[in-house]
Amino acid sequence: MSVRVRRALISVYDKSGLVDFARSLSNHGIELVSSGGTADHLRAAGLDVKGVADVTGAPEILGGRVKTLHPAIHGGILARPGHEADEADMEANGYEHFQLVVANLYPFRETVDDPRANDDDIIEQIDIGGPAMVRAAAKNHRHVGIVTSPDQYPAVLAALEEGGIPDDLLVDLAREAFFHTASYDAAIVGWLGNDLVIPLRWHSGLRYGENPQQSASVYLEDGARPWWVEARQYQGKEMSFNNYADAESAWRLASEMPEASVAIIKHTNPCGFAHSGSVSHAFEKAWECDPMSAFGSVIGIHGQIDEETARLIADRFIEVVVCSSVTPDALAILSKKKGLRLLEAPAPGSADQDFRRIEGGFLVQDRDTDIGETWEIVSERMPTEDEAVQLSTAMTVAMHAKSNAIVIFKDFAAVGVGAGDQSRVGAGRRAVLQAGERAHGAVAASDAFFPFRDGIDALAEAGVTAIVEPGGSRNDQEVIDAANEHGIALAFSGNRHFRH
Structure with a gap:
């Protein structure tokens, strides 16, 4: 079945x-029926258009606030052809059916985002007649096609070439129309107060979630074009739930660092990071941090994968690589690794908020991106210039690790990562164990304060020479005294970076 279009409202x-x-x-x-500026636009192009006022017999009023809100319009949209009572009403009032409605809404979001707009400007962009028409046509989608985006024009015209709009397209158009108005209303709700209504589009199904017994899908925020949508996947199977989670962590960490940075992620935790003069050298240094954990990892590479880097990747088992770009020669090498998912992606955008599901609701918070503008040096010894730069980079890596987290850093590379530990001293000891001799002359960053001096003692015993932590413990002085005893330069960043 299909709807043959004889009359359209635009x-x-x-x-x-x-x-x-x-x-x-x-x-x-x-036949084309149109209102206000739309009618003027079409007439200026030489098209024959009947005005809405000619259909309703009523003028537009209130400066255009009321144009299409009239029984002659909504009756024509909502009436069911062949329905005895509907047809009797239409005939008694001299109304005619519409089979197609083309409507999209005032730019409310764009006006809210315009720093020049005041409340009156924003309120004027709350569309009333548009959503009413869209919802009416979507409700009557068995008999009326509803077009809410120029992107839909080709599909509708192709259907008309075949004689009419088929049922499946009518349903798709109606679903999109209701999403269109729901998303629009969500933006208005958000502007008026603290309530959040978040329209999410189904993007794709996944084979399963974190585990095979869990079903899963990927959803996309309305209007968003995140890096993983824009990314080009050169090879490998479709991305899994865990791949997406780890790739987001890897690509975001790598992209926050200078070019030629490599982040290695396992279960959303960094198990390697390095920045160097070349991508290949950064890759080798990052892998050396924890080769055992890096097996089956997901890697973010801020920079171009060249032939040398590709050979390093090809020699290892890696689930996913997300990179800025890849050379043809490198691609030829990596194409032989059929199990490797290789993505070329733009830099991730700035996500404003994080969400965490709890029973019956969500926890919502700003994303943690600030390692602190000014740090306070609380020890007797000042950090050297090199130590200060290393500490800043180390804290950024620690900020991306699960708490409790301590990262030992040397020569712009993580050499020990203690993450997800229930105690801070435990995280430090794990990082020290992993770093081994590499901890000598290294620096360390802690995502939260040291509650006791034992964490400082463990790092000092391993040879760490400078430490950054947020400060704020009741035992800060004890910690400072320990740093001074060991000749360690200690900085308080002022910002904690818990990650659960």
Whole structure:
């Protein structure tokens, strides 16, 4: 079954591609009815358009606030062809059916984002007639097609070439229409207060979630174009739930660092990081941090994968690599690794908020991105210039690790990572054990304060020479005294970086 279109109602804010679309409708013998600026736009292009006022017999009023809110319009949209009572009402009032409605809404979000807009400007962009038409047509989708985006014009025109709009397309258009108005209303709710309504589009199904017994899908925030959507996947199987989670962690950490940085992630925790003069050298240094954990890891590479780096990757078992770019020669080498998912991606955007599900609700917080603008040196010894730079980079890596986290850093590379430990001294001891002799002359960063001096003692015994931590413990003086005893330069960043 399909709907043959004889009459179309057009009222849009976004007029891109509209003239060509409307001309095609007219060429199919479809009568065009339009309102306000849309009618003027189409007439200026030489199209024959009947005004809404000519249909309703009523003028537009209140400066255009009321144009299409009239029984002649909504009756024409909502009436069911062949329904005895509906047809009787239509005939008694002299109304005619619409089979197609083309409508999109005022730019509310764009106006909210405009720093020049005041409340009156924003309120004027709360569309009333548009959503009413869209919802009416979507409700009556068995008999009316509803077009809410210029992106839908080609599909509708292709259907008309075949004689009418088929049922499956009518349903798709209606679903998109209700999403369109729901997303629009969500933006208004958010502007008016603290309530959050977050429209999410189904993007793709996944084979399973974190484990095979869990079903899972990927959803996309309305209007968002994140890096993983824009990414080009050169090879490998489809991304899994865990791949997405780890790739987000790897790519975000690598992208926050200078070019030629490599982040190695396992279960969303860094198990290696390095920045160097070349991507290949950074890769080798990052892998050396914890080769055992790096097996089956996900890697973010801020920079271009060249032939040398590709050979290093090819010699190891790696689940996913996300990179800035890859050379043809490198791609030829990596193409032989059929199990490797290789993605070329733009830098990740700045996500404003993090969400955590709890029973019956969500915890919402700003994303943690600030390692502290000014640090206080609380020890007797000042850090050297090199130590200060190393400490800053180490703290950024620690900020991306699960708490409790301590990262030992040397020559712009992590050499020991203690993450996800229930005690701070335990995290430090794990990092020391991993670093071994490499801890001599290294620096360390802690994502939260040391509650006692034992963590400082453990790092000092391993040979660490400088430490950064947020400070704020009731035992800060004890910790400072320990640093001074060991000749360690100690900085308080002022910002804690718990990650659960």
